[in-house]
């Protein structure tokens with residue numbers, strides 16, 4: 001490109017607020033000093049919404065990925081039907097938009113993250129077992145409430161969690177990673193060669209439903225002995241706090257974080273039942289990680305949610321179990337790491353995905369006259 005073309009393109013990006021001048025270059029021997037530019041994007045926002053049973057997380061970033069809003073709203077079990085839940089989501093998005101800094105002049109998009117099988121292209125949730133949803137046209141319902149000016153996207157929450165880890169987490173830039181999110185269910189997102197791996201129908205990454213105990217208990221998906229039934233929240237509660245487990249499992253007022261806090265509280269007080277349970281949970285985790293290491297040969301497996309909270313008591317056991325069961329020497333060098341984002345990585349990944357639309361096509365942003 002000629003200097004004139006470069007100047008004209010950069011000038012266009014500046015007029016759209018996507019890059020800004022940040023000073024002059026030093027140390028150049030010939031010609032005029034060059035103007036340095038950097039990504040700006042502070043006037044464009046992107047929204048990620050992560051749906052959980054009875055609550056949602058919302059993250060708003062600007063187009064450069066800086067977090068502007070990070071919050072959570074809970075409504076317990078009062079709304080479980082798609083229309084009931086999505087009405088809450090619409091009102092939360094509306095109040096967030098109203099409260100945004102007036103400096104924000106455009107919304108790049110809104111991504112909704114759902115735990116379950118999604119048809120991202122058609123905007124339909126195929127199966128979300130924890131919600132009891134089947135074939136719900138989420139994007140169509142949200143458009144009715146929000147209008148069609150906002151660009152709405154749908155994706156699986158663990159795919160978006162994996163994207164957040166890859167773009168902003170401790171494993172930023174690790175091209176081959178598996179993200180494991182365990183809350184009520186267990187989901188996974190796989191980044192291979194720097195891209196989220198989706199499979200032929202977009203359903204890849206349902207690692208919580210790999211059968212790991214063929215004569216195990218019945219899973220929420222209808223199968224038996226899925227990994228989720230031995231390392232998910234209910235399994236942890238049943239083995240670590242058996243006296244409280246059944247009440248905690250059905251309690252719709254408490255979030256997964258609050259439920260797992262009951263376990264970590266006992267662990268911190270050296271409760272022998274809880275500690276013994278961790279040895280078994282760690283072993284089951286490691287067995288699943290060994291399968292993942294053998295199939296994907298990731299550099300890192302990032303754990304989020306329940307296994308992140310239990311990491312001090314389970315991760316070393318899980319690593320040993322993974323290395324024992326994987327065929328590759330030392331499980332292919334796979335490391336286990338704890339997510340940097342707690343329980344809302346899906347919402348952050350959603351905002352990053354929506355912001356990417358502007359990176360892919362800067363013409364989506366209007367120039368300021």
Ligand SMILES: [Zn+2]
Nearest residue numbers: 209219221226
């Ligand atoms: Zn299952």
